[in-house]
Amino acid sequence: MNKRIDKTGIKIGMWLFLYSEIILFGGLFVLYAAYFYKYPEFFSEGGKELNRVIGTVNTIVLLVSSFTVAASITAIQRKAKKQAVLFLIFSILCGVVFLVNKYFEWGAKFHHDIYPNSETLNSGEVGLNIFFGLYYIITGLHGLHVIIGMILLSISLVFVLAGKVNESRFSMLENSGLYWHLVDLIWIFVFPLFYLVL
C-alpha cells in the first residue's frame, strides 16, 4: 500500500501515548496529594533533607535539554543537519548529567540509611517514611523515563545522521522530542513537590 505518510495522525498517536504516561504518574500524584494533606510537617521536614542545589541544577539541566531538543527540530526543518545533531547530542548529555546527579543524590541518602524499609525510616516518624517512599518511587519511575527518553533521542540521532530523518520527514524526532518534554514536565512538578515544600 503506497500511502502518503500522515504526520498529523502519527502525532495524534504520540499524544495519546503521552496521555497514558501522564495518567501513570498521575496515580502517584494522587498518593502524594493525599499523604501531603495527612503529613504536611513531615513532608516539610523531609524536603529539608533533600539537596535544593542539586534539585535546582537538575531542573535547569532538563529545561535546557528541552530547549535543545526543540531546537534540533527547528534545525532539521531548516536542513541544518549538523546543528540538529549537535543539539541532540547535547540533549542526551543533559540526560546523562541528570542521571549522574540522581545517582549521587540517592547514594547520599542510602549512606544516611534513608531508603525503603531502612532502619531509620522504620523507626522514625511514619510521615517521613511516606515522604521518602514517595520520593524514591516517583524519582525512580521518572529516572526510568529519562533513560527511555535518552534511548529514543539516541535512535533519532542515528536516523538524523543516516538521513532517514530529514526536513520532509521528521516525525520520529518530533515524537521522541515530545516524550522528552514529557519527562521534563513531570520533573517540573516533582521538583517543587519534593525539594521546595518547606
Add this chain to the structure above:
Amino acid sequence: MDSQENHHILSYTKLGFILGLLLVLTGITVAVSYVDIGFFNVPLALGIACTKVTFVLLYFMHLKYEGPIVNLSFIGTISFLIIMIGFTFWDVAFR
C-alpha cells in the same frame, strides 16, 4: 509536501526566549522557597510549576499550534487527572 501539514517552525530566538522565561520562573520559585509565607508557599510553588508546564506544552511541545483533537483531548486528560486527585479528597479531607 502536504499543505495542511505545514509545519510551523519555531525560531531559535523564540525558543530561547521561552527557555529564559522558564529559567526565571525556576529562579523565582527557588528564591521564594527560602522565604516563609506560611500557607501560600505550596500554592505559589504549584502555581509557578503550572505556569512553567504551560510554556513547555504550548511552545516546546507545540500544543499552541495543534488542532482541536489534540487540544481537546489534552484538556480531557488533565480534567481526568484533576478528578483523580480531587475526588479522592472527598474521602481524605473529610475523614
Add this chain to the structure above:
Amino acid sequence: MIKTESFYDTPAPAGLTGIKAWLFTHDHKRLSLMYMWAILFWFVIAMIFGLLLRTELMSQGKTIMGPEMYNSLFTLHGVIMIFLFVIPAIPAIFGNFFLPIQLGTDDVFFPRLNLFSWYLYMFGGVFALISLFSGDGFPDTGWTFYVPFSVEANSNVSVTVMAAFILGMSSMLTGLNFITTFHRMRDKRMGLMQIPLFTWSLYATAWVQILATPVISITLVLVVVERLFSIGLFDPDKGGDPILYQHLFWMYSHPAVYIMILPGMGVISEIIPVFSRKSIFGYKAIVWSSMAIAVAGSLVWAHHMYTSGMSDVSVFVFSLLTFLVAIPSAVKVFSWIATMHRGSIEMTPPLLLALIFIYLFSIGGLTGLVLGAVGPDIHVHDTHFVVSHFHFVMFGGTGFAFFAALHFWWPKMFGIMYEFKKAYIGAALTGIGFLFHYVPMFILGLQGMPRRYYDYLPKYETGNFLAGFGGYLLCIGILIMFVNLFMSFKKRVPAPPDPWGATTLEWTISSPPPVHNFIEKPRIMEYPYDFSEVARRVEKAEK
C-alpha cells in the same frame, strides 16, 4: 459472479507464507481472528473454573476441592475473565475486524502496532499461565488484589500482577490505534454523524482504555514495589493508608466495566435496526450517551468502597454520582426498544441474543442502582447480590453481546452460514440457564450469604444447589452455540455479502472480505441506518 480473492488467500504484507503470514501479518482481519482463537481459549478455561467453583458450592462443606484451591480458583476465574476475556473480546475481535471497514478504509492507522498489541496480549496470557504453575502457587487474593493481603501473601502475586500489566498495555495500544484511525482514516465523505454506532462505541471505549488503564498499571506496579521493597505506602504501621490502594484500584476498574459494556452496546445498536428493518431510534442520543457513559463512568469509582472506612462525605458524593451514570445507559435501552416498535421484526439468532442482552442487562443495571444506593449497599456489599449483579451486566450484558456479535458477523468473517435452529436452542438454553444460575444468587445475597466464601450456613444450600444446576444448563447452552458455529466449518454453506439486509459498509463487500476491504470505492450513505433500499429489495423479492 466473479469470486473475489479473500483476505485468507492474500497475506499482508505480501510474500509471507504459512504460519508467518499470520504471525507477522499487518492485516487487521487476520489479527482479529488470531485474537479470537486466543480469547475463546481463555473464555472456555475461565468458564470451566467458574463451573468448578459453583459445583463446589452446590453442597455445604467440601464437595470437590479444598478451601485454598477454591480461593485460588475464584481469583483465577476473575483475572482471566476480566483481563483476558471481557475487556479485550469485542474490541480486539470485532473492533479490529470491522472498525476500519465501517469507516470505509483498508486497515487501522498503525498496523504494526496492532500486531504488537496482539503479541502483548499473548505474552500477558503466557505470564498468567506461568503464574499458575510457578512459585508458591496462584494468588488467592481475589482479582482485586487488595492490600495488605496482596503485599504480604506468599503466592505468585507479582507474576500475576505483571500479566495484568502487560494485558493493560495491549488494551491501551488498541485504544490508541482506534482513535487515530477514527480521526484520520475515515472515508472523506463520511462525517461524524454518519459513522456507525458500533464504531462510535469503540471510539468512546478507546478513550477510557487510554486514560483509565494507566491507573491500574501504576497500581499494579505499586503492589510489586511494596512486595519487593516494603516501603509501606499502604501499610498503616508505616504511615500508609490501605484505602488509597482501593481508590487507585477502582479508579481504573470502574471505568473498566464501561470498557467492557460500551462495545457490547455498540453491537446491539447494530443488530436491532437490521432485524427491525428500521432505522435506529435516536442515533445522536446514542452517540452522546456513549461519550457520556465514558465520562460519567470515571466519576463514580468509590461506590465500590462504601464500607471501606472512607469518609461519609465521599460515600454521599459517589452515591449521588452513581445514579447519574444510569441515565445514559437507560437512554440506550429506550432507543433500542423504540427502534423495534413498529418495525418489521425478523427473528434470527443475533436478534434473539440481542433481545436476551437487553433483558439481562436491564436487570443488571437496575440491581446496580440497589448497590449504588448506600443504605441497601451496606446490607448487600460483598454478598452474592454483588456477584449476581455484575454477572448480569458483564455476562448477561457483554457476554451475550459477544455471542450476538459472533452470530451476526460470523458469515462475514468466514464466508459461511451456520444452522439457525441449533443456534436458537443454544441461545435459549444459555438464557434460561443464566437465570437459573444467577437469580438464586440475588436472593442468597439478600439473605446474607457472603461472596468469596468457601463454605456457608445450611440455610443457603438450596439456593446454591439451584444455582449450580443452572450453571450446568448455562454451560451446555454455550457448548451448543459454539459447536453449532464450529460445525459451520464442516458444512461450509456459503454466505452472500449481505445475508441479513443490513446497511453498514461491511455488508457491501464480499464474505469474507478481500485483503484491502474495498475493491471499488465504498458507497457512503447519508445516514448509516437507511433501510429504504433494503425494504425495496425485500418487496421486489416478495413480488
